[in-house]
Amino acid sequence: MLAEFGYGILLVTFLLTLYCISAALLGALNKSLALVESARRAMFLTFPLLSLSALALVALLLRGDFNVQFVYEVTSRSMPIYLKITAWWGGQAGSLLFWSWLMSAFTALAAMRRWDRDQEFLPWVLVVSGGTLAFFLALNVFFENPFARLYRLPDGTIGGYTFQPALSTPVYPSDGRGLNPLLRHPGMIIHPPMLYLGFVAFVIPYAFAIAALVTGRTDDRWIRITRRWSLWAWLFLSLGLVLGGRWAYDVLGWGGYWAWDPVEIAAFMPWLTGTAFLHSVMIQEKRGMLKQWNMVLIILTYSLVIFGTFLTRSGVLSSVHSFAQSAIGPAFFVFIGVTFALSVGLLIHRWGDLRAEAEMKSLLSREALFLLNNLLFISILIVCFWGVIFPLISELVTGQKVTVGPPFYERANAPLFAALMLLMGVAPLSAWGHSTVQTLGRALWKPAVGALLITLLLYFTYTRNAIALIGFFLVALVVLVAVYEFWRGARARQRAQQENFFQALIRLIARNRRRYGGYIIHLSMMMMAIGILGIELFQTETQGTLGVGEELSLQGYRLVYRDVARWDDLAGGVNHTRAVVELYRGERYLTTLAPRIDFYYDAQQNMTIPGVRSTLADDVYVLLLYWEPVSAQGATFKLYVNPLVNWLWLGSLVFLLGVIVAAWPERDPEPASVRVPRSARQTSSAD
Amino acid sequence: MMRLMRLSWLILLLAALAVRPAWAQGPRPPTDDEVNAIARKLYCPVCENTPLDVCPTQACAQWRSLIRQMLAEGKTEQEIVQYFVDNYGARVLNEPPRQGFHWLAYLVPPLAILVGVAIVVQAFRAMKRPGPAAPTARSDQEALLDEYLLRLEEELRRQR
Known part of the structure; x- marks a missing residue:
């Protein structure tokens, strides 16, 4: 009964979402506030409804109702309770429901904000986010029902069926x-929710962008409303990526954290456009430029979010991540195509309204450097996108499958990342509007001389590897520039306010969170860069x-093999083989x-724990x-020495600290627009 | 059945003997590291996107011992890689082979990036219309201080 209840609720939510979209559309076209309000309330309702449906699924998982196909596929009697719950997103149908559930939570949250100043956006935000929700619900309702029961046909x-087929008998496996043993790891429990949170949260800024395009209110309002949404989305996506890396490092047993696997890249691509977006919206806020470009970036990010889910969920690429394969590919394909075409069409329609308000004065101004930063992010995206889809194209054209592996990505992306780091060092020192070689040079x-000295020191003490030295020089440059910025700001405040240095530093950061949060993020990226350089090169x-x-x-370490033991953990259904080795320097x-091999009886699969x-x-x-x-x-061991990798974690x-600083809500109301007007004309977008 | 097993043992023994002279020719049997060095450059032909040196499946263990055997026979790395390509197709390579259609893998990204550069240069030119002369007399220090610091210090000055 519980399964039927869950499916029924799912169906009702799907219909409700369709109603929400239609009411919002009609309300917008007929200027009926009542209809829009009705749509908004319908949207509120999706979250509690989907929560009920999700609860039904979790209850089935906990109860071990193996007649339900999804429960049969992802749980077993021996699994601990917390794993039975998190098995919710351990398989295709459940993870799609999880996606929808998060989407409804975010949409309801967005619908709950005060809309008085942005009435005209509301219906379109509901249409776009509701449309996305309806698509994912449709996948669950029509293709991947998590509540389908198992029946034996004549x-x-x-197979799993939503309704009992004629002449079939229900099957009750004992x-x-x-769950796939690879997924029974704390990293895998948090990694998908983080990634999904990031994916889903980026839908909201996109919905506002589309609302701005439809209504023609193409000033900065949509960017100001969604600034924090984007930052939180970006935070979750970034943490999702890092946790995925940590999981790979702990569980997959290849001594690394990132293998340029297509599915990793699927999550990395929206991160690239999202990062470019976070930077370039600043130019729009400060200078009123790049409006068209920001639209392009948020549309790309949304499409890549859906594309990323498509790649991981449709099984179009078979890779270590694609545990789930199903027939939802064509549906995704059509949805991505339609939303992308509509978005681009709208953008072209409004292209003229999105002209820049200011002019580019110098190649070295901060806005010019930000434009360059965007170009680099997009270049990395091009490499990644092409690397992911080339094997598919090759298979279509020549019938021959090829692999695009790490050498391809590393060769192409390394110089692009290096250029990004150089920009990260230079851009904070350039001024908005105009900079010259002299001002920038001074x-x-x-910092440049300081970074050179550090590099020289590393040359004599640590490494002679040219690529590593270039990398470390860039890291040192970015770190020194960021530290210099903190020092300069704190000193200025200290002199003016007669505070001690630390007080001044804390208040400086607190009063200008976005800027200094950004620098903390730069510093964290450099710590990660140290880790990446270390493990990649050494x-x-x-x-x-x-x-x-x-x-x-x-590398000067000695590993001495002492002992090995094998035993069964009957309660957990696992066989452990654990070696004891001593490590000497x-x-x-x-x-x-104590490296070990765990063999899971239920899944008949090995796991290598380092x-x-x-x-x-x-x-x-x-x-x-x-x-x-x-x-x-004897026992066969593989020993890796991974220099500096801890800096990555x-x-x-x-990084988390930096984003929290940057995104924390300010106590004061939003400051008035600080854009420097080109003429005496005051920007009217001040709020 | 027993006879069949005995026969297969005999064949195995003969095979081992046949390999022996090759082992004797080499200075020493190949190490795990030498095997892995080649396996790392190859991808598992059955499980996609998994390099052969870290693939945990039984099939891959057999392919690694094949590499070991070929090394022992004195085959070069190139010959071994070629053997895998001939038998399992180009997908065992960690990059598309640089020939024919597959050149597209290497040519498209740089070309697309060049197009991107052209667009940015174009946009930059368009945005850089001759405007009012920029003030040039500002001291460098002042130009560097961004508006936040300026505003901050101005406010503080006013407070004092």
Whole structure:
């Protein structure tokens, strides 16, 4: 009954969303406030309804009702309770419901804001976000019903059906197949919700952008309303990416965190356009330029969000991530095509209204450098997009499948990332409006000399690798520039306000959160860059089969094999094989590690859990690859030394801090528009 | 059944013997690291997007021992890679081969980026119309201080 209840609610929510869209459309066209208000209330209602439907699914998962196909596919009796709950997004149908649930939460939140000043946006925001919600609900209702039950047909085949087929008998399996072991990890429990939150939250700025295009109110209002939405969306998306990397590092057992897998790139692409968008909206706010371009960026971001979900969910690419494959591909394809075409059509229609209010004065002005930053982000997007779709094109044209792997992306993207870092160092020192070589040079020479000195020091003490040295120079430059900016601002405040330096620093940041939050984010990116440079350029590995007491050495570390044991954890349905190895640096004992192999009986799958010794300097990462009690030849280990990789994870914590600083709601009402008018004309968009 | 098993053992033994002279020719049997160095450049032919050196499946373990065997026979890296391409297609390579249609993989991104550069240059020119002469007399220091700091200090001055 519970399954039918859940499906019924899903169906009702779908119809309600359709009503919401129609009422909003009619209300907007007939200028009927009552209809729009009715649509708004309908939108509110989707969230509690979908929560009920989701609760029904979670209850089925917890109850272990294996007659329900989804429950059978993602849970088993031996799984702990928290995994049974998070199995909700461990499979196709459930994760689509999860997407819809988050989407309805965000749309309801957006609908709850005070609309008095933006009445004309409301119906169109409801149409766009409601349309997206309706699409995802339709996928659940028509293609991927999470509440479908298992039936055996007369010919013996078993399948999941929403309604019992004629002459079929229901099937009640005694146990489920269990969640893919790779997904039974804390990182995998938080990673998808974060990524989805990021994806879904970007729909809201897009909805406002489309509302601005439809209504012709193409000033900065839509950007000001959605500024925080975009920042939070960007935060969730970024954290989702980092958590995914951490999960790969801990679970996939290849010693790395990012493999340029198409599905990783699927989530990375909206991040690229989203990051470019966050930067370029500043130019619109400050200078009234790049309005057309901001529209392009938010439309691209939305399309890439849907495209990313399509890539991961449709199984169009078979990769390590694509656990789920289904027949929803064509639906996605049509939806992406239609929304993209409509958005671009609208944009072309309003193109003339979106002309710049100010002129570009100098190649070195901050707006020019931001334009360059956007160009670089889009270039990286081009490389990534082409790398992802080329194998599909190749298969279509030549019938031959090819792989586009890390060398392709690294060769193309490394110089682009380096150029981005250089910009990150230079742009904060350039002025809005105009900068000259002299002004910029005068501000830049000190940090540049400092960065050179640091690079020289690294040359003599750490590495002679040219690429690494260029990378470290750029990192040092960005860090020094950001620190210099903090110091300069705090000093100015200290002198003027007679505060001590730290007081001045804290108040400076608190009074201008977006700017200094941005610099904290720059610093965090550089910490991550240190980690990425370290593991990408200096990772070493070795593999060997050892008898007890024998050792494997790498980079001055010695790994001594001591013991191995294998046992069954009957309650968890897992067989553990755990080796005990001692780690030495030269003769000095460091620690004992326990890499292991877990075999999951329900899923019939192995998981390789590394033993890791983590420091700021490097990670020693040990995998137990193989051990058989019968052959007793010894155990096979793979040993990686990953220099500096911890900076990557630490950087993500600082990143979180930076975004919170930048996005935290201000106590004071929004300051008036601070755009410097070109003439005496005052901008009317002040609010 | 027993005979069949015995026969297969015999074949295996013979095969091992046949390989032996090749082993003896090389200075030493290939190490795991040498095998992995080649496997890393290849992709698993069955599980997509997984490099051969880290793929945990049984099939990949067999392909790695094939690499080991070929190394022991004195085959070069190039020959081994070619063997895999001949048998499993170009998808085992970590990049599209640089030939024929696949050149598009390498040519399209730079061309698209060049188009992007052209668009930006064009837009930049369009935005840089001759406007009122920019004030040039401002001191460098002042030009550098952005409006926030200026505003801040101005407000503070007023308060004092």
